[in-house]
Amino acid sequence: MNGNPFPHTSQTFNISPHRFQPRSKSQFLRRHPSKRLVLVLCPLVLLLVFFFPTLRTLAVPSLGTAIFRDDPLITTVHHYDLSKSAGTGRGWEREERVLMCIPLRDAAQHLPLMFSHLRNLTYPHSLIDMAFLVSDSKDETLLLLNTLLEKLQSDEDPHQRFGHIDIFEKDFGQVVGQGFSDRHGFAAQGPRRKLMARARNWLLSASLKPEHSWVYWRDADVEVAPPTVIEDLMRHNKDVIVPNIWRPLPDWLGGEQPYDLNSWQESETAIQLAQTLAEDAVIVEGYPEYATWRPHLAYLRDPYGDPDVEMEIDGVGGVSILAKARVFRGGAHFPAFSFERHAETEGFGKMCKRMGFSVVGLPHYVIWHMYEPSVDDLRHMAEMEQERLRKEKEAQEAAGKEKPGGAGSAAAVSDSGESPLKESSREKDPLEMYENGEGFLHSVRAAELRAAKQVAEEMRQQQLAMDKAKAEEAAKKATAAGGSGSKGAKAAAGKSKDAKPAR
Amino acid sequence: MTMYKSKKFRGRPFCIITIVGASLLLLFYLISPSSSSSKAQKRPPPAIGGTKSISHYRLDGLQSTWKSFESHERVLILTPIARFYDEYWNNLINLNYPHELIELGFILPRGREANSALLRLEEAVKRLQTGTKKNRFAKVTILRQDFDSPFSQSEKDRHALSGQKERRAAMARARNSLFTTTINAGISWVLWLDADIVETPSTLVQDLAAHNKPIIVANCYQRYVDHGENKIRAYDFNSWQDSDTALQMAKDMGDDEVIFEGYAEMATFRTLMSYQYVAGNDIHEEIQLDGVGATALLVKAEVHRDGAMFPSFPFYHLIESEGFAKMAKRLGYQSYGLPNYLVYHYNE
Numbered sequence: 141m142n143g144n145p146f147p148h149t150s151q152t153f154n155i156s157p158h159r160f161q162p163r164s165k166s167q168f169l170r171r172h173p174s175k176r177l178v179l180v181l182c183p184l185v186l187l188l189v190f191f192f193p194t195l196r197t198l199a200v201p202s203l204g205t206a207i208f209r210d211d212p213l214i215t216t217v218h219h220y221d222l223s224k225s226a227g228t229g230r231g232w233e234r235e236e237r238v239l240m241c242i243p244l245r246d247a248a249q250h251l252p253l254m255f256s257h258l259r260n261l262t263y264p265h266s267l268i269d270m271a272f273l274v275s276d277s278k279d280e281t282l283l284l285l286n287t288l289l290e291k292l293q294s295d296e297d298p299h300q301r302f303g304h305i306d307i308f309e310k311d312f313g314q315v316v317g318q319g320f321s322d323r324h325g326f327a328a329q330g331p332r333r334k335l336m337a338r339a340r341n342w343l344l345s346a347s348l349k350p351e352h353s354w355v356y357w358r359d360a361d362v363e364v365a366p367p368t369v370i371e372d373l374m375r376h377n378k379d380v381i382v383p384n385i386w387r388p389l390p391d392w393l394g395g396e397q398p399y400d401l402n403s404w405q406e407s408e409t410a411i412q413l414a415q416t417l418a419e420d421a422v423i424v425e426g427y428p429e430y431a432t433w434r435p436h437l438a439y440l441r442d443p444y445g446d447p448d449v450e451m452e453i454d455g456v457g458g459v460s461i462l463a464k465a466r467v468f469r470g471g472a473h474f475p476a477f478s479f480e481r482h483a484e485t486e487g488f489g490k491m492c493k494r495m496g497f498s499v500v501g502l503p504h505y506v507i508w509h510m511y512e513p514s515v516d517d518l519r520h521m522a523e524m525e526q527e528r529l530r531k532e533k534e535a536q537e538a539a540g541k542e543k544p545g546g547a548g549s550a551a552a553v554s555d556s557g558e559s560p561l562k563e564s565s566r567e568k569d570p571l572e573m574y575e576n577g578e579g580f581l582h583s584v585r586a587a588e589l590r591a592a593k594q595v596a597e598e599m600r601q602q603q604l605a606m607d608k609a610k611a612e613e614a615a616k617k618a619t620a621a622g623g624s625g626s627k628g629a630k631a632a633a634g635k636s637k638d639a640k641p642a643r
Numbered sequence: 644m645t646m647y648k649s650k651k652f653r654g655r656p657f658c659i660i661t662i663v664g665a666s667l668l669l670l671f672y673l674i675s676p677s678s679s680s681s682k683a684q685k686r687p688p689p690a691i692g693g694t695k696s697i698s699h700y701r702l703d704g705l706q707s708t709w710k711s712f713e714s715h716e717r718v719l720i721l722t723p724i725a726r727f728y729d730e731y732w733n734n735l736i737n738l739n740y741p742h743e744l745i746e747l748g749f750i751l752p753r754g755r756e757a758n759s760a761l762l763r764l765e766e767a768v769k770r771l772q773t774g775t776k777k778n779r780f781a782k783v784t785i786l787r788q789d790f791d792s793p794f795s796q797s798e799k800d801r802h803a804l805s806g807q808k809e810r811r812a813a814m815a816r817a818r819n820s821l822f823t824t825t826i827n828a829g830i831s832w833v834l835w836l837d838a839d840i841v842e843t844p845s846t847l848v849q850d851l852a853a854h855n856k857p858i859i860v861a862n863c864y865q866r867y868v869d870h871g872e873n874k875i876r877a878y879d880f881n882s883w884q885d886s887d888t889a890l891q892m893a894k895d896m897g898d899d900e901v902i903f904e905g906y907a908e909m910a911t912f913r914t915l916m917s918y919q920y921v922a923g924n925d926i927h928e929e930i931q932l933d934g935v936g937a938t939a940l941l942v943k944a945e946v947h948r949d950g951a952m953f954p955s956f957p958f959y960h961l962i963e964s965e966g967f968a969k970m971a972k973r974l975g976y977q978s979y980g981l982p983n984y985l986v987y988h989y990n991e
Contacts, residue, residue, distance in 0.1 A: 182669075186669065216772050218785070222820060223788075341950040350825075468823055469816075469824060471816065475950060477973040495955060
């Protein structure tokens with residue numbers, strides 16, 4: 141008997157002869173000659189499997205993956221395993237597709253700025269599909285959108301181009317105007333929010349496809365947003381996540397202000413208030429009529445706080461929402477009715493909570509919404525301007541009396557403690573300053589300020605180009621009809637960023 | 644032991660490396676294609692962009708009218724499917740609404756049982772879509788759901804009251820996943836047709852659409868043999884008109900409780916459409932409903948687009964299709980039923 145199976149016994153060395161005998165073959169192979177075949181076949185099979193991935197499924201047919209794929213010959217049949225569009229915290233590495241939904245209404249003036257934001261997004265553009273809904277617009281939103289998109293999609297740099305783009309048009313009938321004071325009046329809130337909810341739902345249901353892992357909702361009127369915003373929000377790997385939304389203000393109004401009050405945590409007072417209201421009533425935040433005492437995401441901002449700090453919330457604001465597509469696939473939507481006394485995005489937050497999804501806000505991660513002066517603000521600005529002119533005149537007169545032939549108004553003003561930069565901007569009409577995106581941005585942090593100024597400059601350029609194009613168009617229309625309109629608009633789009641000639 | 648082993652393979656480290664490496668690689672390749680950690684959905688090849696990728700739709704022009712047939716309105720037929728019946732498939736093919744205006748959507752649960760259904764569905768779809776042009780449907784989408792269904796599909800389990808909430812919630816999620824990803828800009832109508840509906844009139848779509856109601860449901864019956872006699876009996880109890888008793892029950896319930904219909908433990912005294920059937924009466928007689936079943940349910944696409952979905956949570960103490968009718972009502976859409984228009988459920 142060769143090869144004692146119990147080497148630890150004292151019998152180990154009792155076998156004769158007591159000397160070393162080299163073996164011609166490994167013991168393993170000697171005992172199992174068939175194993176040699178296995179040793180040869182294994183790498184062979186592995187190599188085959190490596191080069192022909194289709195063979196893998198043969199090994200595990202019961203998993204059902206073998207048949208779950210599209211047949212290239214049958215173009216009308218499509219297969220999707222929804223578990224592959226689940227959405228994870230590292231979507232950009234795993235090539236997860238994002239559907240970007242942007243509702244638009246009379247937004248032509250915001251489009252150039254919005255497109256510069258789109259261009260700057262760092263999430264791989266080819267993984268982003270976009271869906272626009274243009275509703276109830278009386279300006280050139282649609283025309284401008286088309287030309288800007290065409291330019292974007294025919295960009296020389298293929299990395300700039302986005303995936304598939306859907307533009308939907310649908311009028312929902314408008315309850316209220318789009319002016320700031322119209323939109324934000326208390327009485328208008330309920331019906332207005334319900335209409336906007338309908339618009340959002342139509343946009344989503346028409347554009348969401350099985351391959352989307354994430355849905356990013358973004359408003360057009362964002363002033364400043366980090367280009368990494370999608371990744372920054374995605375990293376948290378939450379079902380629904382929103383940043384904090386603030387807006388810059390003119391200095392005389394305090395420099396900056398929380399804007400979006402729809403992201404909040406539920407409070408006892410609000411729950412009790414909800415119970416006293418009629419079934420169709422809608423609680424809207426930020427109005428003294430409904431004192432809810434809820435902790436708002438917006439008010440919890442610390443400019444120096446960690447931007448990754450999370451906060452559980454119950455209602456969400458709609459300026460910038462990143463949600464996993466499975467949230468919408470599960471049925472969550474923007475209620476166009478009073479859902480637990482809330483509608484639209486706030487109702488969406490409530491519904492997500494009800495369905496067991498995580499809803500999170502980032503109090504110290506800020507996106508800046510555009511500042512649109514209300515009628516009162518504009519009136520106040522005009523008054524301030526008159527006041528300033530009067531004071532200047534007085535100062536000038538005083539200076540003229542004290543120092544005959546002296547420095548003049550500039551010295552007088554800088555004496556009163558104003559910076560030279562502000563002084564130069566003082567020469568302008570505040571209304572004009574607003575339109576140019578200047579003046580009120582001082583309070584925004586330095587980097588953001590620079591970005592905002594650049595963007596504002598671009599905006600002004602585009603506005604000029606558009607006006608020019610319009611004038612050309614009008615001139616052409618006067619001389620010859622047809623064709624000239626789109627050409628003019630294209631020329632406008634061509635000047636929008638890098639002055640590349642239109643196709 | 645280790646000493647012995649190392650002796651055995653001494654001088655042959657290649658053997659160990661090969662065997663260990665081979666088994667590791669084999670394991671890796673076997674597991675990786677099926678695990679959830681595989682790469683995300685890649686089916687549409689990474690888009691290149693370009694102006695061709697811009698599509699434009701006017702949703703204003705969409706309509707769903709009683710003349711669905713003549714105005715070429717597109718219909719999306721949706722079916723959550725766990726078991727495949729040939730009778731269902733044949734009945735579907737026999738629908739005489741123009742097939743080029745019909746898109747199909749299926750969703751399958753995960754698990755072994757659904758795999759056999761998937762195999763048969765695949766085979767049937769392949770045969771149809773490569774067959775006669777006239778019979779081909781415009782588009783077929785087959786989805787695999789991204790969550791596990793908590794229930795087994797045996798007839799007895801399916802109808803036990805205890806498991807109803809989980810079962811109906813999972814069904815609601817499946818339905819929502821199906822319609823949210825398959826409704827596209829061209830769809831005017833959505834027909835929910837369950838996989839175990841084996842017999843309907845071939846004019847089902849036109850007949851239901853002719854009523855021009857936002858939500859309309861046929862009466863679901865079942866054929867059975869009793870002492871050698873062919874008989875029919877009511878099957879789907881989810882289509883009903885509300886009763887004061889049920890409303891009172893709902894008022895007294897906790898937030899997370901649900902009322903289910905058709906259980907003796909929960910007598911609601913609602914008016915059930917199933918029992919309104921009178922043989923020989925006008926099949927186009929309509930009644931208003933407060934809850935609907937989704938066995939054969941025609942919905943105008945705008946109802947879904949506005950947000951009406953199948954709640955997977957208690958919504959006014961209702962869930963799934965019954966909750967859907969309630970949510971549609973909150974959005975301003977009334978549900979209707981046709982008590983004398985019968986469709987038949989498979990008999991296990």
